[in-house]
Amino acid sequence: GAGVSQSPRYKVAKRGQDVALRCDPISGHVSLFWYQQALGQGPEFLTYFQNEAQLDKSGLPSDRFFAERPEGSVSTLKIQRTQQEDSAVYLCASSLGRNTEAFFGQGTRLTVV
Amino acid sequence: GESVGLHLPTLSVQEGDNSIINCAYSNSASDYFIWYKQESGKGPQFIIDIRSNMDKRQGQRVTVLLNKTVKHLSLQIAATQPGDSAVYFCVTRRRSGGSNYKLTFGKGTLLTVNP
Numbered sequence: 001g002a003g004v005s006q007s008p009r010y011k012v013a014k015r016g017q018d019v020a021l022r023c024d025p026i027s028g029h030v031s032l033f034w035y036q037q038a039l040g041q042g043p044e045f046l047t048y049f050q051n052e053a054q055l056d057k058s059g060l061p062s063d064r065f066f067a068e069r070p071e072g073s074v075s076t077l078k079i080q081r082t083q084q085e086d087s088a089v090y091l092c093a094s095s096l097g098r099n100t101e102a103f104f105g106q107g108t109r110l111t112v113v
Numbered sequence: 114g115e116s117v118g119l120h121l122p123t124l125s126v127q128e129g130d131n132s133i134i135n136c137a138y139s140n141s142a143s144d145y146f147i148w149y150k151q152e153s154g155k156g157p158q159f160i161i162d163i164r165s166n167m168d169k170r171q172g173q174r175v176t177v178l179l180n181k182t183v184k185h186l187s188l189q190i191a192a193t194q195p196g197d198s199a200v201y202f203c204v205t206r207r208r209s210g211g212s213n214y215k216l217t218f219g220k221g222t223l224l225t226v227n228p
């Protein structure tokens with residue numbers, strides 16, 4: 001497709017379970033971002049990639065969160081030993097370098113029970 | 114710290130009226146100020162941006178005003194339509210080391226357009 005694609009759309013995990021969220025950015029987009037959006041809040045920055053390089057991971061809330069983009073296209077956000085406070089919508093966005101217009105996917109809604 | 118706040122969490126208007134959504138920001142280092150729209154169940158969508166050295170920019174039915182003196186940003190939507198109903202986020206962009214530009218979202222204003 002032409003837009004940013006995220007999968008799965010919904011994920012229910014038991015507390016302590018590991019999860020992996022996938023993001024397919026727009027083809028050719030250099031920049032890729034992950035955001036976490038709690039209910040009723042604005043998206044909070046997690047991490048940023050430029051091609052395959054993770055240039056900023058300052059927003060990752062703990063060492064249970066890990067992101068990768070090994071070939072500079074598809075990215076995976078992994079959360080280990082999920083906790084209830086990890087429940088949120090995880091948004092992926094991509095953009096052409098320095099542009100202010102980031103294209104967001106529909107997000108993955110993670111619910112930890 | 115860095116924060117982006119909104120004056121009103123909700124705004125309800127009649128179809129055809131003009132809407133004004135306001136935002137206060139705290140980070141003076143931002144080089145761009147941006148408005149995003151988020152419809153229910155979807156990711157945020159870019160509407161319009163304004164560079165920090167400008168005070169007004171117009172798009173199709175939308176106008177963004179920037180007042181750096183009081184650190185205030187507003188989005189004006191002309192002839193609001195039901196399809197404009199969404200949460201609107203005021204977003205600041207600043208360089209965060211090297212070529213990384215970080216977007217910081219505010220909490221959002223829910224705009225409801227009544228037919």
